[in-house]
Amino acid sequence: MPSxxxxxxxxxxxxxxxxxxxxxxxxxxxxxxxLSALPAASAADPKLPIxxxxxxxxxxxxxxxxxxxxxxxxRKAGLKRAMVSSSSDEGTxxxxxxxxxxxxxxxxxxxxxxxxxxxxxxxxxxxxxxxRLKKYRYAAIGEFHVYGSDADLPVVRRAVQLAKHxxxxxxxxxxxxxxxxxxxxxxxxxxxxxxxGFDRPETVRTMLKKHSKLYADLAFRNDHASGGKVDPAWRxxxxxxxxxFLVGTDTFTPERWYYIAEHADWSRxxxxxxxxxxxERIGWRNGETLFASMMAGRQ
Amino acid sequence: xxxxxxRSALRRLGLAAALLALSMSAAGEDAREFTAAELGRIAxxxxxxxxxxxxxxxxxxxxxxxxxxxxxLFFDRRLSANGRVACATCHxxxxxxxxxxxxxxxxxxxxxxxxxxxxxxxxxxxxxxGGHDNLWSASLRPILDPSEMGGSAQRTASVLRNDKALACxxxxxxxxxxxASDPELLVNVAKAIAAWQETLVSxxxxxxxxxxxxxxxxxxxxxxxxxxxxxxxxxxxxxxQCATCHAGPMxxxxxxxxxxxxxxxxxxxxxxxxxxxxxxLLANPHNLLGPYNDDxxxxxxxxxxxxxxxxxxxGEFKVPTLxxxxxxxxxxxxxxxxxxxxxxxxxxxxxEDRLHADGERILKPLKLSEEEIDDLVAFLKSLSPTIQMxxxxxxxxxxACIADEPNARKPNDRQSR
Numbered sequence: 001m002p003s004x005x006x007x008x009x010x011x012x013x014x015x016x017x018x019x020x021x022x023x024x025x026x027x028x029x030x031x032x033x034x035l036s037a038l039p040a041a042s043a044a045d046p047k048l049p050i051x052x053x054x055x056x057x058x059x060x061x062x063x064x065x066x067x068x069x070x071x072x073x074x075r076k077a078g079l080k081r082a083m084v085s086s087s088s089d090e091g092t093x094x095x096x097x098x099x100x101x102x103x104x105x106x107x108x109x110x111x112x113x114x115x116x117x118x119x120x121x122x123x124x125x126x127x128x129x130x131x132r133l134k135k136y137r138y139a140a141i142g143e144f145h146v147y148g149s150d151a152d153l154p155v156v157r158r159a160v161q162l163a164k165h166x167x168x169x170x171x172x173x174x175x176x177x178x179x180x181x182x183x184x185x186x187x188x189x190x191x192x193x194x195x196x197g198f199d200r201p202e203t204v205r206t207m208l209k210k211h212s213k214l215y216a217d218l219a220f221r222n223d224h225a226s227g228g229k230v231d232p233a234w235r236x237x238x239x240x241x242x243x244x245f246l247v248g249t250d251t252f253t254p255e256r257w258y259y260i261a262e263h264a265d266w267s268r269x270x271x272x273x274x275x276x277x278x279x280e281r282i283g284w285r286n287g288e289t290l291f292a293s294m295m296a297g298r299q
Numbered sequence: 300x301x302x303x304x305x306r307s308a309l310r311r312l313g314l315a316a317a318l319l320a321l322s323m324s325a326a327g328e329d330a331r332e333f334t335a336a337e338l339g340r341i342a343x344x345x346x347x348x349x350x351x352x353x354x355x356x357x358x359x360x361x362x363x364x365x366x367x368x369x370x371x372l373f374f375d376r377r378l379s380a381n382g383r384v385a386c387a388t389c390h391x392x393x394x395x396x397x398x399x400x401x402x403x404x405x406x407x408x409x410x411x412x413x414x415x416x417x418x419x420x421x422x423x424x425x426x427x428x429g430g431h432d433n434l435w436s437a438s439l440r441p442i443l444d445p446s447e448m449g450g451s452a453q454r455t456a457s458v459l460r461n462d463k464a465l466a467c468x469x470x471x472x473x474x475x476x477x478x479a480s481d482p483e484l485l486v487n488v489a490k491a492i493a494a495w496q497e498t499l500v501s502x503x504x505x506x507x508x509x510x511x512x513x514x515x516x517x518x519x520x521x522x523x524x525x526x527x528x529x530x531x532x533x534x535x536x537x538x539x540q541c542a543t544c545h546a547g548p549m550x551x552x553x554x555x556x557x558x559x560x561x562x563x564x565x566x567x568x569x570x571x572x573x574x575x576x577x578x579x580l581l582a583n584p585h586n587l588l589g590p591y592n593d594d595x596x597x598x599x600x601x602x603x604x605x606x607x608x609x610x611x612x613x614g615e616f617k618v619p620t621l622x623x624x625x626x627x628x629x630x631x632x633x634x635x636x637x638x639x640x641x642x643x644x645x646x647x648x649x650x651e652d653r654l655h656a657d658g659e660r661i662l663k664p665l666k667l668s669e670e671e672i673d674d675l676v677a678f679l680k681s682l683s684p685t686i687q688m689x690x691x692x693x694x695x696x697x698x699a700c701i702a703d704e705p706n707a708r709k710p711n712d713r714q715s716r
Contacts, residue, residue: 064563087652114651116651221610222607252655255562255569255613
């Protein structure tokens with residue numbers, strides 16, 4: 001049984017007469033247990049921190065929303081931290097320089113927008129990655145898009161090697177086939193699966209069960225929650241793997257920076273439908289543990 | 300009050316039609332053959348006009364007195380805070396009930412392009428963001444909106460009470476005289492204005508005649524349709540995949556999409572589009588879930604009932620009808636594209652990076668040649684009628700209303716047209 005389910009399960013024991021003090025202690029304990037089993041009131045608090053694992057800050061974003069304004073948006077949204085990648089990487093660096101306490105940089109293999117589909121066959125991407133990795137610190141390589149057998153192309157293989165060499169995560173937007181191929185290349189690779197592959201919760205669970213170093217973000221998807229209520233199939237996934245999910249906005253256009261705060265609130269609303277510890281882990285603790293602490297160690 | 304004949308509504312359409320007619324002479328020489336699959340898809344864009352049915356959510360839909368009242372009120376500037384703005388200020392009959400501006404201007408300048416009103420009865424959602432699920436609610440909002448007309452229930456009631464003709468027709472339509480305290484007064488006024496707008500149906504276009512000719516296998520009649528428009532039609536159905544969203548006789552699926560248009564609003568903000576529209580709609584007491592819906596079955600509220608904003612809705616805007624485009628420039632939700640050529644070019648050079656990789660998969664840059672752009676524009680222009688819109692019945696006079704009062708129709712009576 002998953003650990004989160006275990007802790008929430010009621011304990012059924014035979015009832016025996018107890019002395020008054022012991023009875024009081026038992027009542028208080030029962031009350032505490034009952035409260036902890038309730039939906040997370042604290043998670044509904046608008047101050048619940050959020051680790052946003054899926055933020056882009058590409059050239060058109062920094063042109064329309066300069067770094068100071070962008071950081072103000074993140075702070076106003078109540079984000080504890082945001083993992084940011086951009087096309088080009090300049091955007092990420094600008095933002096990281098503005099708020100190193102808030103921004104977790106990830107290196108996107110795109111020098112400009114428009115390389116989403118072409119990068120896997122563009123060998124000039126390799127020196128670009130190598131140079132940036134020598135020059136700057138990152139927590140991950142990504143978000144990048146790769147599907148199926150393209151994951152075995154030389155450029156992708158090199159990106160996987162570089163992640164291994166620098167002990168970085170891969171923020172991979174792709175299908176299960178691509179994930180499997182990358183993990184054949186490096187069985188120890190740590191992958192954050194963007195959008196949970198837009199796959200069904202059952203498939204996501206299967207993948208998480210199979211690959212212990214696979215994690216999944218929930219960016220740009222709504223199927224896991226509606227009206228502040230978690231979908232039953234997704235609830236099973238969250239309870240089974242409370243340490244493996246993260247939330248994210250996905251600011252794929254500059255306008256979407258103005259959706260970050262609303263997305264954070266939307267996330268808080270459905271997280272409040274989970275037990276508090278699970279809500280906190282998915283909301284921010286997983287991100288802190290996996291990425292922020294990694295950056296801190298490098299400073 | 301100004302009465303403006305809708306005779307002028309398609310005057311500008313006539314200009315476009317004249318240009319179109321010039322190119323028709325060559326059409327017969329090179330009529331293109333369409334495949335069976337294409338013919339089926341062409342047929343799905345008609346017939347036109349669509350059968351008219353009353354709006355079940357509006358008990359005066361099709362009611363003659365309500366139509367008269369709505370017609371008058373649509374042009375009545377007294378409903379506005381400064382007495383200078385009417386519905387028709389932004390919805391100009393000469394411009395397909397649009398205003399020709401990039402963004403509308405009532406008491407203040409807005410952030411969205413004013414939508415045209417021709418064929419509005421056949422729409423499912425109203426406004427670029429679908430912030431309304433019914434036409435009367437969409438007609439009520441601008442009356443109260445401080446940046447549009449800035450009116451009030453009291454002002455509207457006062458106008459109605461002090462104008463014998465309006466009061467008479469209000470009484471005929473709703474079975475009671477207007478009272479300032481009547482909480483339904485504004486809703487009723489909006490329902491009357493909606494009833495009139497529902498009568499705005501554009502006549503058949505060259506495309507419609509071509510489509511009908513194909514359907515009845517009248518080869519002779521098909522040759523009147525310009526060859527350029529036929530080539531554009533083939534692009535529209537085929538490589539362009541335009542018909543996926545611009546479907547059916549209205550050339551719209553009635554839903555919303557992100558077509559890569561920027562949606563920043565100066566100075567520092569965005570227009571959330573459909574995402575904000577859904578939130579606005581669900582919070583609106585005048586939606587179809589509310590007490591003012593006249594459909595006792597509530598069958599017309601099913602779509603609203605299950606509506607929830609999703610991330611993808613942020614920056615989505617309504618897929619507009621493609622009918623009557625020559626008179627409703629400029630285009631897109633913010634009026635940022637001045638001409639039809641600009642619109643086609645937008646899809647030709649689409650910035651895929653503005654679309655989510657797992658979102659609007661159907662949208663790809665079309666990479667059209669200049670000739671292909673010409674063809675698509677010719678096709679789009681062919682969706683507008685070449686004849687003037689039929690003149691609406693002459694409005695009844697006060698004496699006619701009073702004379703009719705003993706035989707006044709019951710409020711729930713509907714008239715067929």
